[in-house]
Amino acid sequence: xxxxxxxxxxxxxxxxxxxxxxxxxxxxxxxxxxxxxxxxxxxxxxxxxxxxxxxxxxxxxxxxxxxxxxxxxxxxxxxxxxxxxxxxxxxxxxxxxxxxxxxxxxxxxxxxxxxxxxxxxxxxxxxxxxxxxxxxxxxxxxxxxxxxxxxxxxxxxxxxxxxxxxxxxxxxxxxxxxxxxxxxxxxxxxxxxxxxxxxxxxxxxxxxxxxxxxxxxxxxxxxxxxxxxxxxxxxxxxxxxxx
Amino acid sequence: xxxxxxxxxxxxxxxxxxxxxxxxxxxxxxxxxxxxxxxxxxxxxxxxxxxxxxxxxxxxxxxxxxxxxxxxxxxxxxxxxxxxxxxxxxxxxxxxxxxxxxxxxxxxxxxxxxxxxxxxxxxxxxxxxxxxxxxxxxxxxxxxxxxxxxxxxxxxxxxxxxxxxxxxxxxxxxxxxxxxxxxxxxxxxxxxxxxxxxxxxxxxxxxxxxxxxxxxxxxxxxxxxxxxxxxxxxxxxxxxxxx
DNA sequence: GATAATTTGTTCGTATGTATC
DNA sequence: CGATACATACGAACAAATTAT
Numbered sequence: 233x234x235x236x237x238x239x240x241x242x243x244x245x246x247x248x249x250x251x252x253x254x255x256x257x258x259x260x261x262x263x264x265x266x267x268x269x270x271x272x273x274x275x276x277x278x279x280x281x282x283x284x285x286x287x288x289x290x291x292x293x294x295x296x297x298x299x300x301x302x303x304x305x306x307x308x309x310x311x312x313x314x315x316x317x318x319x320x321x322x323x324x325x326x327x328x329x330x331x332x333x334x335x336x337x338x339x340x341x342x343x344x345x346x347x348x349x350x351x352x353x354x355x356x357x358x359x360x361x362x363x364x365x366x367x368x369x370x371x372x373x374x375x376x377x378x379x380x381x382x383x384x385x386x387x388x389x390x391x392x393x394x395x396x397x398x399x400x401x402x403x404x405x406x407x408x409x410x411x412x413x414x415x416x417x418x419x420x421x422x423x424x425x426x427x428x429x430x431x432x433x434x435x436x437x438x439x440x441x442x443x444x445x446x447x448x449x450x451x452x453x454x455x456x457x458x459x460x461x462x463x464x465x466x467x468x469x470x471x472x473x474x475x
Numbered sequence: 476x477x478x479x480x481x482x483x484x485x486x487x488x489x490x491x492x493x494x495x496x497x498x499x500x501x502x503x504x505x506x507x508x509x510x511x512x513x514x515x516x517x518x519x520x521x522x523x524x525x526x527x528x529x530x531x532x533x534x535x536x537x538x539x540x541x542x543x544x545x546x547x548x549x550x551x552x553x554x555x556x557x558x559x560x561x562x563x564x565x566x567x568x569x570x571x572x573x574x575x576x577x578x579x580x581x582x583x584x585x586x587x588x589x590x591x592x593x594x595x596x597x598x599x600x601x602x603x604x605x606x607x608x609x610x611x612x613x614x615x616x617x618x619x620x621x622x623x624x625x626x627x628x629x630x631x632x633x634x635x636x637x638x639x640x641x642x643x644x645x646x647x648x649x650x651x652x653x654x655x656x657x658x659x660x661x662x663x664x665x666x667x668x669x670x671x672x673x674x675x676x677x678x679x680x681x682x683x684x685x686x687x688x689x690x691x692x693x694x695x696x697x698x699x700x701x702x703x704x705x706x707x708x709x710x711x712x713x714x715x716x717x718x
Numbered sequence: 719g720a721t722a723a724t725t726t727g728t729t730c731g732t733a734t735g736t737a738t739c
Numbered sequence: 740c741g742a743t744a745c746a747t748a749c750g751a752a753c754a755a756a757t758t759a760t
Binding site: 254258262265266272291294295298299300302303304305316317318319320321323324325326327328330331333334335338341342344345348349351352353355356406407408409411412415 | 497501505508509515534537538541542545546547548559560561562563564566567568569570571573574575576577578584585587588591592594595596598599649650651652655
Binding site for chain 1: 725726727
């Protein structure tokens with residue numbers, strides 16, 4: 233009884249963080265990571281230690297850790313410990329995939345976002361691409377053309393196209409931009425598959441090849457003025473068609 | 476011996492789901508959502524029911540639900556039940572935030588990304604903003620100017636500036652773009668605070684006010700040509716200074 | 719190779735807070 | 740107001756995996 237009274241007393245005096253215990257543990261761990269107290273790859277305290285140090289139950293600690301593991305922030309080596317992840321994890325875009333599933337009519341939003349990113353990427357690539365990058369892009373383009381010639385399936389076309397764009401994004405030399413583009417590409421894939429299926433033709437494929445060639449040209453000539461025209465043409469044909 | 480042999484036998488015959496109990500619960504719930512067995516907004520079974528129906532412990536169910544809540548797939552009405560989310564949630568971008576943090580805090584990358592998004596947002600806003608949006612932006616600008624006049628702290632300046640940009644992003648009418656910008660703003664805040672602290676002056680503040688005015692003008696005149704110039708000027712002064 | 723120690727994985731029991739009727 | 744249903748939180752116990760001795 234006295235114990236509960238003491239606890240109640242504390243709670244009443246305290247501003248009483250209204251977040252749940254689990255949320256506070258999550259915040260504490262993430263703050264430690266952000267502040268540099270915990271570095272990527274480093275082992276975090278054991279569950280029991282965390283229980284003691286912040287006076288919470290082990291289950292709450294476990295729930296917090298599970299959340300961070302699901303987000304790709306931590307990873308667990310069983311019977312060894314829990315560690316701070318290093319760099320990006322594929323898991324980190326799962327929530328956005330769920331978001332896509334839950335929300336039906338966001339095709340327009342997705343296309344708009346992709347278009348915006350395409351413009352930005354092309355501009356940055358023109359600024360930052362090295363000759364080596366351009367050479368790789370040419371190779372990737374050759375691969376795309378080869379795929380196109382060989383009576384490709386929808387999936388093969390999309391794969392080749394995405395590969396080309398990934399190469400382009402690498403030429404930006406900015407991992408943050410690259411990762412965001414990857415996420416959006418993954419989200420767009422289903423929509424693009426449907427659209428491609430609908431409008432596929434030999435002529436369309438030739439047009440896409442030509443657009444890719446224009447991207448390469450713009451890169452070689454560092455021609456920023458050409459960017460908006462290229463992307464406009466790129467998106468033109470399914471602008472009004474899809475949804 | 477015989478026991479271990481029996482276990483090995485089971486393992487060999489069985490595909491033996493090597494995922495953890497929690498992961499299987501997560502998969503089961505998400506599959507139910509994807510298949511339409513659980514619809515957005517619908518209540519899922521209570522924790523106890525889930526325990527019984529799949530013969531697992533209550534804590535495992537809780538951990539699974541916590542993960543899905545953290546991802547924004549489920550939400551909880553306390554003392555009422557747990558429900559399938561409808562549409563996107565802010566939470567779904569959180570993992571990406573952590574990803575960016577863990578990727579290593581390279582300031583240049585962040586500034587480049589922010590710049591790219593600023594250009595895209597301004598372009599999209601020029602296309603999509605309603606008169607009402609522009610009116611709100613003017614109000615937000617007035618608030619910013621007021622803050623600036625009143626001998627503001629670094630935090631106050633940043634808050635007012637972010638508020639202005641949030642209003643601008645709303646004018647894009649694209650929740651995906653909006654969320655991504657919010658994430659990047661959150662990430663940039665520390666860097667920006669440092670930079671602002673370093674170069675703060677009355678003259679600088681006036682210059683920022685003027686740039687915001689130019690953004691409003693561009694929006695009113697639907698002047699896409701002005702975009703790159705505005706953003707160039709916006710980033711000019713800390714382009715070479717920071718890192 | 720076997721054993722012990724450490725650490726995470728899973729479950730159960732119980733008490734408490736909170737919203738609805 | 741009480742009763743009910745549900746989520747929240749803690750503690751204890753045992754299982755399983757890995758490392759160290």
